[in-house]
Amino acid sequence: MMKAILLDIEGTTSPITFVHDILFPYAKAHIGKFVETHFGALRHEIEQLVSESAGDDTYTVPVDPTEPGSISAYLEHLIGVDRKSKPLKSIQGMIWQAGYESGELISSIFEDVPRAFRRWRDAGVTIAIYSSGSVLAQKLLFRYTDHGDLTPFISNYFDTTTGGKREAASYSKIASDLGLEPAEIVFCSDVPAELDAAGASGLLTTLVVRPGNTTVEDAGNRRVLTTFDDLD
Numbered sequence: 647m648m649k650a651i652l653l654d655i656e657g658t659t660s661p662i663t664f665v666h667d668i669l670f671p672y673a674k675a676h677i678g679k680f681v682e683t684h685f686g687a688l689r690h691e692i693e694q695l696v697s698e699s700a701g702d703d704t705y706t707v708p709v710d711p712t713e714p715g716s717i718s719a720y721l722e723h724l725i726g727v728d729r730k731s732k733p734l735k736s737i738q739g740m741i742w743q744a745g746y747e748s749g750e751l752i753s754s755i756f757e758d759v760p761r762a763f764r765r766w767r768d769a770g771v772t773i774a775i776y777s778s779g780s781v782l783a784q785k786l787l788f789r790y791t792d793h794g795d796l797t798p799f800i801s802n803y804f805d806t807t808t809g810g811k812r813e814a815a816s817y818s819k820i821a822s823d824l825g826l827e828p829a830e831i832v833f834c835s836d837v838p839a840e841l842d843a844a845g846a847s848g849l850l851t852t853l854v855v856r857p858g859n860t861t862v863e864d865a866g867n868r869r870v871l872t873t874f875d876d877l878d
Contacts, residue, residue, distance in 0.1 A: 762874035
């Protein structure tokens with residue numbers, strides 16, 4: 647029996663194009679000004695970025711922790727190489743927060759998602775999110791949607807502070823945090839490697855196929871869905 651559903655965001659609840667064509671460019675366009683304006687408040691993230699850059703073979707320019715321009719340049723590089731960097735995700739979340747609150751950003755959600763949220767909630771199923779984006783970014787995305795505020799439906803949010811999405815231990819920790827047996831949780835994602843990791847920890851898994859997603863040539867014996875209308 648499904649007691650909780652764990653959802654990826656990009657390509658699962660939201661179009662990949664919204665993340666790559668709107669959110670990422672928005673953050674990149676505003677990083678310079680944001681870092682300059684909030685430099686003193688970003689001390690923790692800056693320390694993490696300097697440490698990260700020291701072992702980064704893809705970036706040969708020394709990162710100066712006293713220069714906003716140096717920090718923002720490295721952040722732009724991390725966006726360009728699609729690095730799952732914790733300080734980058736944190737700063738992106740702060741930039742997106744300003745964009746959502748000003749009305750410049752409205753997140754795009756697949757039309758079946760709000761229906762499914764209501765149906766799962768009414769059935770007593772816990773709804774949780776697991777994304778490489780920060781918890782702040784996740785909450786903002788579901789609060790400011792083209793279908794209204796969906797955060798009242800969501801009980802838990804998990805990001806990479808829990809662990810990598812391709813590591814089985816991450817899903818074991820999520821099951822423990824939810825207070826459930828792994829087999830009572832269904833994880834939905836468009837990424838087979840994430841589903842493999844979740845399955846290795848005992849979660850039930852579902853491959854989500856949405857418009858714009860990377861084609862999966864061989865779904866194996868995974869359950870495949872094109873809409874959450876079919877998941878109960």
